[in-house]
Amino acid sequence: MNKILEVNGLKKDFDTFSLDNISFSLQEGCITGFIGINGAGKTTTIKSILGLVLKDSGSIKLFGKDVDKNETALKNHIGLVLDEGYFYEDMTIKEMKSVIAPAYSNWDESVFKSYIKRFQLHLNQEISTLSKGMRMKFAISLALSHHADLLIMDEPTSGLDPLVRRELMDILLEFMKEDGKSVFFSTHITSDLDKVADVLILIDKGKILLMEEKDILLDTHGFVKGDKKMLNKHTRKLFLTLQETEYGFEGLTNKKNVVREQMNGVLIERPTIEDIMLAYIGGNVNVA
């Protein structure tokens, strides 16, 4: 599989926050979830990739080419949905589209119109009167109307109701049906990724803590409950988090098979992506 985006040694210092030597890559044909709590550095990373924030150091390659040297050509391949509105509020949908469309050499008006129809948006409606869900749908319509290969979305589901979030997930899966497409999707609402993500990248305090295929993560991690008698110097080391009560314990392990072998009789449940995220960013972590 081709690497569609390669980020190497990305650094950005703000007064009270730093992106600390961020490196990761995205594989073609994958939906990659970029997860982390509020303020973890997701937006700063995405904006640095796009050149909307000036990085201090590091290299970024899109489709194998240096972003700094090929900005305009590469922009044609990217569909962008940012969390903060980048629309002119007093324009209508049609007027805003006319500002954005000429920036893309492969703009496809018929695709745009089909999304507007599908989302029941009205070309003459003023942006300032759009609800949050309608804004997101408009942003998606723009992002998908120039045959982009990589869709980059920053917190697209934030503040949306479950129905609209589901609709968005369906659109992503539809987009992925065509060969060579990829999605990079930042969110702190990890439940959105349960169904759609192939790979997860976890960022916290400006550092990448974890990068793994979702299925492998969910297979190797387990939420374990059992009798306190099973805990000893060795078995304790198998846990990322551990809570003990008078009688029992519960904790998250990243070595599910070893726990199964060495701790007979414990109950092992499948964790959610959120359980895993919180275990890695919380204290009390024994990462081997």
Ligand SMILES: Nc1ncnc2c1ncn2[C@@H]1O[C@H](COP(=O)(O)OP(=O)(O)OP(=O)(O)O)[C@@H](O)[C@H]1O
């Ligand atoms: N222009 C800036 N100047 C100074 N600090 C900044 C600037 N932009 C972002 N930050 C800081 O960088 C940190 C990371 O912010 P960022 O928006 O990247 O996080 P995030 O993971 O996207 O959070 P959220 O989920 O809340 O959107 C925050 O502490 C923020 O205050």
